[in-house]
Amino acid sequence: MIVRHPCYGSDVSGKPTRLALIGCGFIGGVHSMVLRGLIAAGVVDAAVVATCDADPERAALFAAAHAGARATTDPDEAMDGADAVWIATPTSSHADLVGRAAARGTAVYCEKPLAPTLAQADALASLATERAIAVQVGLVLRHSPVLAAFDHAIHSGDLGRPMAAVLRDDQYFPVGGMYGSTWRAEHAVAGGGTLIEHSIHDVDLLAWLLGPIVDVAARSRNFSRHPGIEDVLVATLGHDGGATSALASIWHGVVSRPSTRRIEVLCEKGVLWTEDEHVGPLWLQTDDGTIALPCAPDRAHAEILERAFDALDMPQEWRGSLTSYVLSDLSFLDALRCGEPPFPDLATALEAHRVVAAAYGDAARRDTRA
Numbered sequence: 001m002i003v004r005h006p007c008y009g010s011d012v013s014g015k016p017t018r019l020a021l022i023g024c025g026f027i028g029g030v031h032s033m034v035l036r037g038l039i040a041a042g043v044v045d046a047a048v049v050a051t052c053d054a055d056p057e058r059a060a061l062f063a064a065a066h067a068g069a070r071a072t073t074d075p076d077e078a079m080d081g082a083d084a085v086w087i088a089t090p091t092s093s094h095a096d097l098v099g100r101a102a103a104r105g106t107a108v109y110c111e112k113p114l115a116p117t118l119a120q121a122d123a124l125a126s127l128a129t130e131r132a133i134a135v136q137v138g139l140v141l142r143h144s145p146v147l148a149a150f151d152h153a154i155h156s157g158d159l160g161r162p163m164a165a166v167l168r169d170d171q172y173f174p175v176g177g178m179y180g181s182t183w184r185a186e187h188a189v190a191g192g193g194t195l196i197e198h199s200i201h202d203v204d205l206l207a208w209l210l211g212p213i214v215d216v217a218a219r220s221r222n223f224s225r226h227p228g229i230e231d232v233l234v235a236t237l238g239h240d241g242g243a244t245s246a247l248a249s250i251w252h253g254v255v256s257r258p259s260t261r262r263i264e265v266l267c268e269k270g271v272l273w274t275e276d277e278h279v280g281p282l283w284l285q286t287d288d289g290t291i292a293l294p295c296a297p298d299r300a301h302a303e304i305l306e307r308a309f310d311a312l313d314m315p316q317e318w319r320g321s322l323t324s325y326v327l328s329d330l331s332f333l334d335a336l337r338c339g340e341p342p343f344p345d346l347a348t349a350l351e352a353h354r355v356v357a358a359a360y361g362d363a364a365r366r367d368t369r370a
């Protein structure tokens with residue numbers, strides 16, 4: 001028997017939740033697959049009713065994966081009759097699409113970043129808040145069991161106060177390899193480079209683990225010379241409560257090296273680290289020695305994950321890296337079903353945008369070569 005979100009049984013609608021997917025590219029493909037797995041396994045009572053992309057062939061290809069789904073290039077048509085929409089288009093288009101969803105009262109799962117600039121992200125959030133629609137933001141690390149275990153260890157009280165963190169996040173410049181599109185090299189669409197496009201996840205993670213970020217200093221560099229797209233950003237962040245963190249975010253040219261993170265948190269009486277935020281291991285060193293802490297999904301979620309992955313015939317070696325995406329989509333659907341606010345929410349995402357904007361501002365003041 002699957003144990004669900006505590007409120008799951010409170011739903012009395014008896015009708016499947018109708019979903020639309022706008023943006024049939026890289027991450028839209030991940031959500032499409034995850035939703036197909038959750039639905040096929042009978043884990044959620046939902047149906048993808050429409051797929052939408054500016055490219056009609058992509059929309060049609062995605063629709064073919066969901067029985068009864070219609071394909072369209074018109075976002076409004078996609079949202080007709082949908083209870084919730086996934087917005088997985090390039091960053092600069094999110095605000096318009098969230099605005100359209102808000103106007104009709106449709107719940108939204110919006111990919112991160114919300115928008116290229118803080119002002120645009122604020123405006124997007126205001127539209128959604130005015131219409132009181134449910135919004136979850138694709139800061140999927142919030143649903144990583146490894147990072148939840150990391151958070152639990154830091155805040156257990158056994159390790160003293162967290163003092164500092166070091167987070168290195170690097171990947172190849174994402175206009176090639178598995179990222180088959182070029183918009184990440186366009187400032188007006190992406191809003192910047194490695195910090196906003198990729199490490200907004202890290203900013204949010206550091207705020208989660210060490211507390212709200214109250215002070216930011218940064219330097220950026222632009223080796224690849226795409227105007228306004230930094231490929232190095234190194235920041236030091238001051239956290240409410242006294243901890244300090246260092247974030248190094250880099251897009252290089254080593255195409256054989258995918259997205260990797262190493263995060264270390266140094267507490268007064270223990271040091272925690274992982275080199276894989278999706279599958280661990282999560283290490284803890286204290287005066288008693290070094291151990292791997294449990295960081296697998298809990299039993300209920302492990303069972304759901306197994307059923308969804310089995311329904312997709314997913315190879316074992318891919319399952320770990322998709323876990324946070326499955327749990328993120330599941331959490332959104334459960335929240336809608338139960339009438340609870342989804343998480344991470346707009347306020348959480350806006351906090352990360354504020355730090356990103358402050359880092360860019362500080363880097364611009366210091367870096368004449370950027």
Ligand SMILES: NC(=O)c1ccc[n+]([C@@H]2O[C@H](COP(=O)([O-])OP(=O)(O)OC[C@H]3O[C@@H](n4cnc5c(N)ncnc54)[C@H](O)[C@@H]3O)[C@@H](O)[C@H]2O)c1
Binds near residue numbers: 023075
């Ligand atoms: N949460 C994560 O881990 C994660 C990972 C990758 C990307 N993202 C975010 O997801 C978004 C999409 O990234 P991607 O890598 O999937 O991009 P992509 O280029 O692979 O796909 C975007 C798709 O949207 C379509 N499109 C563009 N404008 C549109 C519009 N107005 N209406 C309908 N379709 C439109 C394009 O034709 C394309 O098929 C970005 O904001 C990115 O930052 C998040």
